[in-house]
Amino acid sequence: MSGTEMSSAEGVRVFDAHRIAGPVPGEPAADPAGLLADLDHLGIDACAVTTSAELLGDPAGAPARDAARTWSARARFLPVPVIVPAVAGAGWPADVDELLATPPAMVRICPRRHRFDPHGPVASAWWAALAGHGVPVALDVTECGLDTAAALARAWPELGLLLLTPGYRELRRLAELLDTAPGVRVETGTLVAAGAVEWLARRFGAHRLVFGSGAPRWDDAGARFLLDHLELPESDVALIAAGSAAALIGQRWPW
């Protein structure tokens, strides 16, 4: 699908920046056709896809590589590979140069699950390289904690960071982080305290907020409805729906 072809029922392009593809424990299995049907059902034009095989399994293993190939072969899916910065032979990919040989639009990290030090010398070299190439990093606040995310944001202000699943209980800390860390964007799907999305948008700008759901573990249906009913100017809604993600991803935005 080309950029000009993207549309939704409301006339606003919608990009879900956070989807998990493939088997997820406790959720019905979905194949690529099923995810496309979900997107159509909710009026979502395209989505960022991280496979469960990379996220919940060994990112370097054959099943993860197979899953990544399977799910990347669709025009409406933007692959977000999981990376593991580590010494040679312990991470994925082998080194940051291999990763940047074909730079992805965005990468995802799981410092706690994969037990690497996001402030260690290896990871620091990767962050510097990613920042230099304009590749943003997504990380799940429920996985690594807001402290880790905030420390990374403050140590690497030039690195684009997308905070996934921030939840509804951390508005004060999120606000302080948005105020002091210019590289940070926040996913909206779990910002479900009453009026939270508008509260952040009016203080820090809609360009800091990115629509994403975290489906199927998190709810996409309510998040999508909330997007349609925000009390914000249309231009702000368009930013949250897709424009902020496009700006974060930059030249590798595919649509």
Add this chain to the structure above:
Amino acid sequence: MIIDAHGHVGGWDQFLVPQPSADWLVATSSRIGIDVTGISHLVAVGYDTRLGNRLALAEAARFPGRLGVWLVADPHDPDGPRVADDLLDTPGVWGFKLHPDTHECPVTDSRYGPYLRRAVERGVPVLSHSQTRSPYSDPADLAEVVDRHPGLTLLAGHAGLWQDGFVRAAELAAAHDGLYLEICGSRLTARWLERLVAIAGAERVLFGTDATFLDPRAGLGKVVNSRLSAHERDLVLGGNAARLLGARLNPER
């Protein structure tokens, strides 16, 4: 008619609620099509039941027909059942709200008995927080309560709250007359809603949002955008609540 069976007004100690007011709740509900919301005041849930109930009644009086009131039941107030009973006929009152976790009193505790017996006698429903594995409000304990009190209508708020308990909560609702599932909560997705309805039956599932603790738009969207049938959606969104609340939905009764 769309009836939000689980709402609040007021701020909360543990995090910032940007829009805690009844004015915002009613205005937002109007914009998205929610006709009426049953509220308890978070002051009552949190620390002062009598004050919070008075505040909730005052808000309901400002918005007759748009806000109903769940009177919070305080298990630690020896005179609480009488005070609450005196308020049951106040226009707009829907029934009792139990929060065993914030009050640190198991839902099966004898101190809730007077409220539950009065609810049966007066034919009013009870909404209780429920939380899988909680020592205070596990759905199995709510099922025990409805078994102890024949005729009681008990809504399990949040349907047990955690995803790993939803199936068991739905099975309990299907197996225990009087036990219903209310669906608000950030972990209850549209996919889970569809599964709850498949297990418990659409007649046993009620729409709720937890507004203004949570955003009512996210809560309504998970029902509106679910793949329930039109009949199932109508029951969940308001048909079941209207049946259970009866004349109490009418503030002029």
